[in-house]
Amino acid sequence: MGSRHQNCVPLGICGALIALGLCLKVAAVEYYTEKPSFLPSCRIYEPGFTKCSTNTVQKLIDQLVVGIPEIAQSFGSFDPMHVKDIAFKQDNNEVATIRANLTDVVIKGFAQTKIKESRVSKKDFSWQTKIYLPKMRLDAKYQMAGRILLIPLSGSGNMFIEIENLDILLLTKTQLYEKGGFTFDNVTSVRVQLNMTRVRTHLDNLFNGRSKEVERSTNQFFNDNWRDFYEALKPLIYQTVESLLFNLMSKVFNLIPANFFVEDIPTSKKLYGTGKSITDP
Numbered sequence: 001m002g003s004r005h006q007n008c009v010p011l012g013i014c015g016a017l018i019a020l021g022l023c024l025k026v027a028a029v030e031y032y033t034e035k036p037s038f039l040p041s042c043r044i045y046e047p048g049f050t051k052c053s054t055n056t057v058q059k060l061i062d063q064l065v066v067g068i069p070e071i072a073q074s075f076g077s078f079d080p081m082h083v084k085d086i087a088f089k090q091d092n093n094e095v096a097t098i099r100a101n102l103t104d105v106v107i108k109g110f111a112q113t114k115i116k117e118s119r120v121s122k123k124d125f126s127w128q129t130k131i132y133l134p135k136m137r138l139d140a141k142y143q144m145a146g147r148i149l150l151i152p153l154s155g156s157g158n159m160f161i162e163i164e165n166l167d168i169l170l171l172t173k174t175q176l177y178e179k180g181g182f183t184f185d186n187v188t189s190v191r192v193q194l195n196m197t198r199v200r201t202h203l204d205n206l207f208n209g210r211s212k213e214v215e216r217s218t219n220q221f222f223n224d225n226w227r228d229f230y231e232a233l234k235p236l237i238y239q240t241v242e243s244l245l246f247n248l249m250s251k252v253f254n255l256i257p258a259n260f261f262v263e264d265i266p267t268s269k270k271l272y273g274t275g276k277s278i279t280d281p
């Protein structure tokens with residue numbers, strides 16, 4: 001840890017600032033200057049890269065589960081994952097016109113993440129990652145008003161969503177840049193495609209508890225017709241997953257140089273040519 005880059009170099013000043021309670025934030029590690037031992041690196045211009053890279057990304061996920069302090073500090077734990085409030089508004093859509101707020105969102109299941117394949121493009125160093133999660137569960141408090149598939153919905157209370165056999169295809173675009181003699185990935189775009197075999201939801205206190213029977217039958221209807229509901233809410237689900245992954249990956253790849261994943265990664269200058277190189281300010 002000692003060899004990692006520290007932002008607050010002059011120790012005397014730092015000490016004085018700590019005394020003033022000002023140095024804690026800047027003293028945090030900005031990025032790794034030494035390859036962490038949990039991370040096996042690969043060479044993209046050698047055979048077997050995709051297999052190697054798949055294992056490396058799995059090791060990264062496994063370590064996120066254990067906890068990478070510099071990530072946990074700002075992102076929190078990986079499993080269970082606490083997500084900031086989700087506000088959802090879908091209008092002008094035949095299948096769903098709905099406003100919903102989710103708060104106290106906790107998602108469990110990421111500890112079982114299996115990386116099936118991690119491909120990296122030699123052309124632009126974008127990634128294509130195939131991920132499998134056997135089971136995911138989201139718990140939250142909800143507030144909702146609107147309708148989905150002609151069913152009027154309103155209410156507030158506790159809810160959960162359980163997803164089984166989730167396949168994620170993660171498409172990530174990055175831009176390489178240099179920092180402190182290392183090449184880093186700047187994550188610029190994250191797109192996902194999702195498939196699952198089953199979604200189960202339960203919304204407590206639907207219609208604000210006016211009828212337990214209607215609440216029960218509506219929940220039953222959701223679960224019997226989950227594919228239709230999933231399709232109706234797909235924009236929200238994709239947007240939520242993409243922004244979550246963007247946030248996480250930006251943090252990870254600003255912390256760990258791309259060289260520690262792909263030893264022979266070209267510099268940004270070499271990849272883009274001199275005209276487009278982005279260097280450390």
Ligand SMILES: *[C@@H]1O[C@H](CO)[C@@H](O)[C@H](O)[C@H]1NC(C)=O
Pocket residue numbers: 087099100101143144145
């Ligand atoms: C969601 O929250 C926003 C602001 O916090 C509020 O204006 C809106 O009415 C809420 N929507 C629902 C359906 O509760």
Ligand SMILES: *[C@@H]1O[C@H](CO)[C@@H](O)[C@H](O)[C@H]1NC(C)=O
Pocket residue numbers: 167168169193194195
């Ligand atoms: C989802 O299923 C479709 C149809 O079987 C398939 O073409 C697609 O590749 C799958 N996507 C993922 C992320 O598994």
Ligand SMILES: *[C@@H]1O[C@H](CO)[C@@H](O)[C@H](O)[C@H]1NC(C)=O
Pocket residue numbers: 175177186187188278
């Ligand atoms: C990373 O990309 C964003 C835009 O997606 C840009 O604003 C930012 O300056 C980039 N950072 C670096 C270090 O290249």
